[in-house]
Amino acid sequence: MSKPFISLSPEITRANALDLMDWLEDESVVRYLSDSRDVSRFIGQVIDRVQLPVLTHLFNQGGRFFMACDRHDVPVGFVRLVKTGPDCEIVLVIGDRDNWGRRLGASALREGMKLAFFDMRAEKLVARIHADNARSLQAFVRCDFLLESETPTLKSFSMTSQRYLRFLRESAVDDPTGIxxxxxxxxxxxxxxxxxxxxxxxxxxxxxxxxxxxxxxxxxxxxxxxxxxxxxxxxxxxxxxxxxxxxxxxxxxxxxxxxxxxxxxxxxxxxxxxxxxxxxxxxxxxxxxxxxxxxxxxxxxxx
Known part of the structure; x- marks a missing residue:
């Protein structure tokens, strides 16, 4: 089995926006997203109001938004990074259900971590995940995030920049494709x-x-x-x-x-x-x- 591959594209096209709307209207995709209705409504308003082929600047208001694409450049999900002070929060979704179970979520998370720490220079990356969202919980644990706090409905995970560098180096030891x-x-x-x-x-x-x-x-x-x-x-x-x-x-x-x-x-x-x-x-x-x-x-x- 080939190694899962995800790249994060910062360009958001009109076609991407339509993909996002399809994903956000799928109850199985959004059931753990608290603001999915607001996001879907925003995207619909953008598509109706702005007749442009590229909508990147509209999606980057208040944070940075990326389409998660597979090795064939087909969008399968999205990643959003929002930096507040030294901390950065990540939200990621694999919207294409046909790709669930292929560990693309963990691959997208690794790409998001790279941007948060090396580009945005965050000191800590945080994620808030619904307690029943087993796939997302597994992806964050696999990428060595630590559980910071939890309630019956929400778990908060974090990764510091120092821990991330250690994770990178330790992962390389067991990686047959390492450099x-x-x-x-x-x-x-x-x-x-x-x-x-x-x-x-x-x-x-x-x-x-x-x-x-x-x-x-x-x-x-x-x-x-x-x-x-x-x-x-x-x-x-x-x-x-x-x-x-x-x-x-x-x-x-x-x-x-x-x-x-x-x-x-x-x-x-x-x-x-x-x-x-x-x-x-x-x-x-x-x-x-x-x-x-x-x-x-x-x-x-x-x-």
Whole structure:
């Protein structure tokens, strides 16, 4: 069974709004959502009032709203993040009932956690879940949230930024698709992040923090490290790239910045790995067909 995959798209289209209305009119989907009627009514008013193909700005009032999409870019649910002071609250729903039981909720939660802590810089992420909502409770427990308080009808969970970093690193130990990074590369990339912003920087910081740390002289010869060259298959397109620092990037020469979507995606993976990765408008399948050069394997530790 392939690993569950969810990406969070910040663009909310008119078609997405119609999907949301369908989900929010399904009693089995909304029975544990306290404000579902208000949200459904709001969406209906937006659709009637605003004749625009993209409605993102309307959904981000008072928080940030994302469509949760599968590996084929089909919306299956949504995530909402609302930051108040140092804390952030998350609400997530898998609205497509055909996808229930596939652990997409936990995948969506992991993506929401990444945004809350690395993009919104929350100190704590909280969730309030109906006590009978077994699927949601299971997803939050699986992602290492702690139960803070409970009543007969509501359970409150939380995750601090420190606990989240620990969760990332501990999860990597048992992850067969985990990535590896050398101590030298991690130190240099952390310096790079001081000057980078945007979605690619968020993803890069996440990858650095979840990676297994290895000594440069002991890294496996099939791992993509900084300044490695590799032959990739991007969907059906074969390309040869070198993974470089931003100042060395040159698209015409095949030198791909680690701060680009594809550059961040391949960092730390091994020859033969294939991953799904969201770029701004779609998800791409990236296969690392052949590692052509790795500085550490060649003894070029100065690179």
């Amino acid at each position: 590896y990074i050398t101590e030298i590369d991690r130190a240099r990339l952390r310096s790079v992040l001081e000057f980078e912003q945007g979605g690619a920087a968020v993803d890069l910081e996440h990858e650095i923090e979840r990676a297994m740390l290895v000594d440069a002289q002991q890294v496996a010869r099939n791992v993509v490290t900084m300044n490695s060259r590799a032959r990739l298959l991007l969907d059906d397109e074969a390309v040869e790239v070198a993974l470089v620092y931003p100042q060395d990037a040159d698209a015409s020469a095949g030198k791909l910045s680690v701060c680009s979507e594809i550059g961040t995606a391949i960092l730390g993976y091994k020859e033969g790995d294939a991953i799904d990765w969201r770029i701004p408008d779609r998800t791409r399948r990236i296969s690392i067909e052949k590692l052509l050069y790795q500085p550490e394997a060649a003894g070029d530790f100065h690179l």
